[in-house]
Amino acid sequence: xxxRDANPAxxxxxxxxxxxKGTRMKSDLHKVLHPIAGRPMLLHLAAAxxxxxxxxxxxxxxxxxxxxxxxxxxxxxxxxLQAEQLGxxxxxxxxxxxxxxxxxxxxxxxxxxxxxxxxxxxxMIETLQGADAPTAVVLGFRPETPGAYGRxxxxxxxxxxxxxxxxxxxxxxxxxxxxxxxxMAVRSTDLFRLLALVGNDNAAGEYYLPDIVMLAQxxxxxxxxxxxxxxxxxxxxxxxxxxxxxxxxxxxxxxxAMAGGATLIAPETVWFAHDTVVGRDVVIEPNxxxxxxxxxxxGATIHGFSHIEGATIGTGAEVGPYARLRPGAxxxxxSKVGNFVEMKKAVLGAGAKANHLTYLGDAEIGAGANIGAGxxxxxYDGFFKAKTVIGDGAFIGSNSALVAPVTxxxxxxxxxxxxxxxxxxxxxxxxVRPPQTSxxxxxxxxxxxxxxxxxxx
Numbered sequence: 001x002x003x004r005d006a007n008p009a010x011x012x013x014x015x016x017x018x019x020x021k022g023t024r025m026k027s028d029l030h031k032v033l034h035p036i037a038g039r040p041m042l043l044h045l046a047a048a049x050x051x052x053x054x055x056x057x058x059x060x061x062x063x064x065x066x067x068x069x070x071x072x073x074x075x076x077x078x079x080x081l082q083a084e085q086l087g088x089x090x091x092x093x094x095x096x097x098x099x100x101x102x103x104x105x106x107x108x109x110x111x112x113x114x115x116x117x118x119x120x121x122x123x124m125i126e127t128l129q130g131a132d133a134p135t136a137v138v139l140g141f142r143p144e145t146p147g148a149y150g151r152x153x154x155x156x157x158x159x160x161x162x163x164x165x166x167x168x169x170x171x172x173x174x175x176x177x178x179x180x181x182x183x184m185a186v187r188s189t190d191l192f193r194l195l196a197l198v199g200n201d202n203a204a205g206e207y208y209l210p211d212i213v214m215l216a217q218x219x220x221x222x223x224x225x226x227x228x229x230x231x232x233x234x235x236x237x238x239x240x241x242x243x244x245x246x247x248x249x250x251x252x253x254x255x256x257a258m259a260g261g262a263t264l265i266a267p268e269t270v271w272f273a274h275d276t277v278v279g280r281d282v283v284i285e286p287n288x289x290x291x292x293x294x295x296x297x298x299g300a301t302i303h304g305f306s307h308i309e310g311a312t313i314g315t316g317a318e319v320g321p322y323a324r325l326r327p328g329a330x331x332x333x334x335s336k337v338g339n340f341v342e343m344k345k346a347v348l349g350a351g352a353k354a355n356h357l358t359y360l361g362d363a364e365i366g367a368g369a370n371i372g373a374g375x376x377x378x379x380y381d382g383f384f385k386a387k388t389v390i391g392d393g394a395f396i397g398s399n400s401a402l403v404a405p406v407t408x409x410x411x412x413x414x415x416x417x418x419x420x421x422x423x424x425x426x427x428x429x430x431x432v433r434p435p436q437t438s439x440x441x442x443x444x445x446x447x448x449x450x451x452x453x454x455x456x457x
Contacts, residue, residue: 010129011055011104013188015095016045018111019062019082024238030064032111033071034242037249038273038292041114041236042068046075049107051118052125058098059111060091068111087206088182089198096192105129106191108184108209112236115249116183120228124185127226135190135221136213138163139183141230149179150210152225160223163210167203178225180210181233190216257284273309285321293327303339311343314350332367346377349392361385366392366410374399391426 022031032042039047042059049057057077061068062085069079078098082091092108099106105125109116120139128137138160140152146166151173153162163180164173186194194212202208213223231248235241253276254267261280264270269286272278276290279298288302291309296302300313303320310327313319317331321339328345331337335348338355346360349367354360358371362379364387365371375396377388388402391410396402398416408414409426418432 010187011102012052012107012125013056013058013099013102013104014045014049014052014054014107014109015092015099016042016049016057016059016109016111017088017091018042018068019060019085019091020112021063021085022112022237025242026239030067031236032114033067034236036114036242036246036274037253039275040071042071042111043075044114044274045109045111045116046072046077048116048118048121049109050075052121054107055104056099056102058095060094062091087200087204088209089195089207089211092209093192093195093207096195099188099192102188104188106186106188108182108186110182110235113181113183113233114236115232115234115245116228117232120232121185123226124183127224128185128187132222132224134224135186135194135216136223137185138210138213138223138225139181139233140178140225140227141181141233142177142227143179143230146174146177146179150182151176152178152180154178154225158224158226160213160217160225163213165202165204165208165210178227181228182209183233184209186212190221257282279315288320297333360388362404363388363390365390366394368393369395371396372398372400372416376401378403 018032020031025031033040036044046057059068059072059077059079060082061079062082065081072079080094080098082094105128107121124137124139128134138152143149148166150163150165151169152160153176154160166174194215197215198207198211200207216223234245234248236245250271253272254264254270257278258264262278262282262284264284266286270284271289273290273292273294275292277295279296281299282296283301285302285304287305289307293310294308296313297315299316301318306320306323308325311325311329313331314333314335316334318336323337324342326344329343330347332348332350334351336353336355337343340356341354341358344361346363348365349369351367352365352369354371357373359376361377362385363377369390369392378401379385386404388404389407391408393411394408395413397414397418400414401419403421406420407423409424411427412424413429414420414424415431418430420430420432424430
């Protein structure tokens with residue numbers, strides 16, 4: 001069953017609010033585009049909404065709109081402009097045009113609250129579509145310090161009696177620990193009708209989205225609050241909060257990896273990307289960083305202080321320590337990349353080894369090949385990239401430079417210190433260096449002459 005099949009009753013749309021200036025971030029980059037686990041916050045939400053099979057998604061923009069529009073355009077997500085920030089109800093109302101003709105459930109989300117998962121979104125939708133048929137479903141949470149969060153007064157069944165912003169609340173209402181995350185699920189037929197009724201007679205002079213709950217109540221409609229953990233609805237308004245949310249995301253991901261059968265020797269020192277795939281019986285040593293696009297097959301070992309992005313690591317392969325795998329790196333089954341080896345857009349065949357101090361770029365290395373220490377593929381001439389091909393079982397001696405485009409045949413041996421500029425046939429020996437000579441006594445005479453010169457004689 002697909003995500004769309006799971007909720008066949010009514011179509012789903014999402015409105016993501018992203019109009020705020022984010023001044024506390026002190027950044028030229030729009031607040032909602034700052035990354036968590038290598039993916040912009042806004043796109044975390046977009047991915048969760050996509051899992052639900054949403055029919056439409058609208059991002060409400062404001063300051064820095066060009067950046068946001070460029071980020072969501074490749075996903076086919078519509079945008080709506082809130083030219084003047086007059087409150088959350090006013091922001092949601094700007095999406096009315098983009099949702100014209102839509103009849104279904106509308107999720108209201110915030111671009112700076114990035115960790116809300118599709119499971120929680122689905123729970124909100126299912127509650128709205130439940131037998132009680134509430135007008136709205138509000139996502140609540142209980143923070144350690146309620147502070148400036150709006151409060152929700154509800155009975156034991158979650159039926160909301162009142163929602164109030166902190167600055168407008170009485171002391172008794174401020175004593176309530178159930179807070180409003182701002183996230184809601186509302187039927188489209190109710191949402192825009194109620195938004196048109198929202199006023200701004202409050203301490204801030206703003207049009208508050210939560211007011212639709214009380215307006216619905218005045219009409220005889222009920223709203224329900226469901227709760228989630230505070231970590232899931234943590235907002236980001238500063239660099240410090242960004243780091244806090246990153247830490248929270250990483251902690252959950254590390255736990256998932258270990259629950260799935262991976263060993264993390266020092267979990268708190270391993271940093272995953274949003275899409276890192278980790279197989280069973282994988283061992284990850286301390287201080288490893290994964291950028292986007294990494295897949296690790298079963299039984300692989302990642303030694304400490306390695307930096308890996310855009311790479312595919314095969315079954316039983318070994319990486320590091322102190323290795324760097326860049327986009328396009330592919331390690332075959334039981335291959336090995338050792339300390340201070342860098343790979344970029346290169347394939348290392350099954351059982352092949354590059355144990356230390358090597359650069360492999362734009363290269364194809366056959367099964368069982370051995371790449372000696374200090375070897376580099378010279379893949380760039382200052383204008384174009386070229387490819388190096390190394391055949392199965394070839395042996396490349398230490399401190400060799402392979403000047404691409406060049407092919408080393410299967411089973412060939414390249415002697416240490418060679419600069420290879422032409423193809424080498426299979427099973428041949430390639431020796432590119434002058435013959436060694438020895439001048440008897442030369443070093444002793446040299447030292448005596450230099451010593452005398454230094455002494456001024």
